[in-house]
Amino acid sequence: MFEIIWTKAYFMNEKKGNMNNVPELSGEMGWSELKIPDSYGIGRAFITGDRSSDRIKVRYFKKDSDNSFVARVWFGPSTEGPPGHVHGGSMAAVLDEAMGASAWIAGHTVVAAKLAVKYRTMLPLGTVTTIEAWISSVKGKKVITKGKVFDETGTVYTESEGLFINIPSEIFGEMINHSDAL
Amino acid sequence: MFEIIWTKAYFMNEKKGNMNNVPELSGEMGWSELKIPDSYGIGRAFITGDRSSDRIKVRYFKKDSDNSFVARVWFGPSTEGPPGHVHGGSMAAVLDEAMGASAWIAGHTVVAAKLAVKYRTMLPLGTVTTIEAWISSVKGKKVITKGKVFDETGTVYTESEGLFINIPSEIFGEMINHSDAL
Numbered sequence: 001m002f003e004i005i006w007t008k009a010y011f012m013n014e015k016k017g018n019m020n021n022v023p024e025l026s027g028e029m030g031w032s033e034l035k036i037p038d039s040y041g042i043g044r045a046f047i048t049g050d051r052s053s054d055r056i057k058v059r060y061f062k063k064d065s066d067n068s069f070v071a072r073v074w075f076g077p078s079t080e081g082p083p084g085h086v087h088g089g090s091m092a093a094v095l096d097e098a099m100g101a102s103a104w105i106a107g108h109t110v111v112a113a114k115l116a117v118k119y120r121t122m123l124p125l126g127t128v129t130t131i132e133a134w135i136s137s138v139k140g141k142k143v144i145t146k147g148k149v150f151d152e153t154g155t156v157y158t159e160s161e162g163l164f165i166n167i168p169s170e171i172f173g174e175m176i177n178h179s180d181a182l
Numbered sequence: 183m184f185e186i187i188w189t190k191a192y193f194m195n196e197k198k199g200n201m202n203n204v205p206e207l208s209g210e211m212g213w214s215e216l217k218i219p220d221s222y223g224i225g226r227a228f229i230t231g232d233r234s235s236d237r238i239k240v241r242y243f244k245k246d247s248d249n250s251f252v253a254r255v256w257f258g259p260s261t262e263g264p265p266g267h268v269h270g271g272s273m274a275a276v277l278d279e280a281m282g283a284s285a286w287i288a289g290h291t292v293v294a295a296k297l298a299v300k301y302r303t304m305l306p307l308g309t310v311t312t313i314e315a316w317i318s319s320v321k322g323k324k325v326i327t328k329g330k331v332f333d334e335t336g337t338v339y340t341e342s343e344g345l346f347i348n349i350p351s352e353i354f355g356e357m358i359n360h361s362d363a364l
Contacts, residue, residue, distance in 0.1 A: 040265050041264070041266045042259070043262030043266070043307045045262050045263070046263060046268075046272045047269070047271065050260070052234065078225060078232070079225070080225035080231065081222070081228060082222065082354065083222050083354055083355070083358050084358040087227070087228035087229070087275065088294040089229065089274060089277075089279055092299075093269065094271065096270050097269070097271055111304070114298070115270065115274055116296070116299075117297040117298075118295070173265070175264055176265050
């Protein structure tokens with residue numbers, strides 16, 4: 001039974017070109033691509049350092065018009081939650097990262113303090129989505145951000161809000177030593 | 183520079199036995215292990231279907247005393263967010279799943295509608311954590327759940343609340359066909 005379903009899924013996706021041929025995830029006019037390292041420290045970045053070919057593929061951009069963050073993200077067959085659909089936690093993870101990135105590219109050296117995600121409708125596996133994230137407000141060290149996941153038809157699957165805290169940038173260099181101690 | 187840091191991390195973890203030798207993640211007295219399939223439909227489950235050896239390893243249990251959900255979770259070197267520390271999004275993903283599981287093992291066939299996560303303190307890469315999740319209240323179709331990530335010293339890293347919606351169980355069988363159409 002499972003093999004039949006899997007074979008069906010394989011050919012379905014093969015036809016659409018999104019199982020073995022991960023979509024190119026192109027940007028748009030007025031988007032500048034952000035080059036993201038595989039690692040920020042001693043490990044490998046959870047989203048951007050993922051080298052599997054069947055989970056999450058991302059390309060990150062900055063909109064030239066307002067310096068906001070935008071990403072093209074493909075949720076592959078290994079992001080399954082509900083049958084045939086993307087695990088809400090995988091979208092939460094990418095939104096967390098996207099909102100954090102929207103603060104970083106605006107010069108705020110932040111870490112996440114709170115994340116809130118609303119799941120509007122379920123996202124089918126293998127969909128190419130666009131994720132936008134932007135700063136909603138800044139109050140002292142608090143940077144409030146928002147984000148959303150939508151597809152080419154404009155359907156919004158998930159919306160999010162994130163509270164990030166500005167900390168001195170040199171702290172990030174000390175984090176590796178801190179983790180060593182544990 | 184990166185190579186030096188990586189080598190240092192390698193030996194650090196080798197010594198602790200948590201880089202190449204993923205911890206065993208044992209349960210405790212009064213916990214019954216839950217057997218989770220690799221796939222719930224046509225793909226591979228985002229958390230439990232992950233066969234990489236360096237990202238997230240989980241074992242899921244049910245506490246015999248109150249039927250609540252408890253997991254042992256190791257966040258490996260490929261879950262990095264801040265340098266040397268676990269990506270908040272990876273904890274959000276596991277908490278989303280844990281809270282959903284707490285509803286399912288109580289007989290509620292649910293999908294996630296809202297997720298809220300508070301990051302209390304940063305979690306160093308390679309830490310073995312315990313994740314508890316439980317039903318806080320049920321109001322009609324709404325199942326409110328809570329969860330937390332803590333370590334063996336009792337330090338709480340992350341807390342969460344999730345709103346899940348009860349839907350008829352037969353809908354889950356139809357989800358694959360629904361995703362086919364797209």
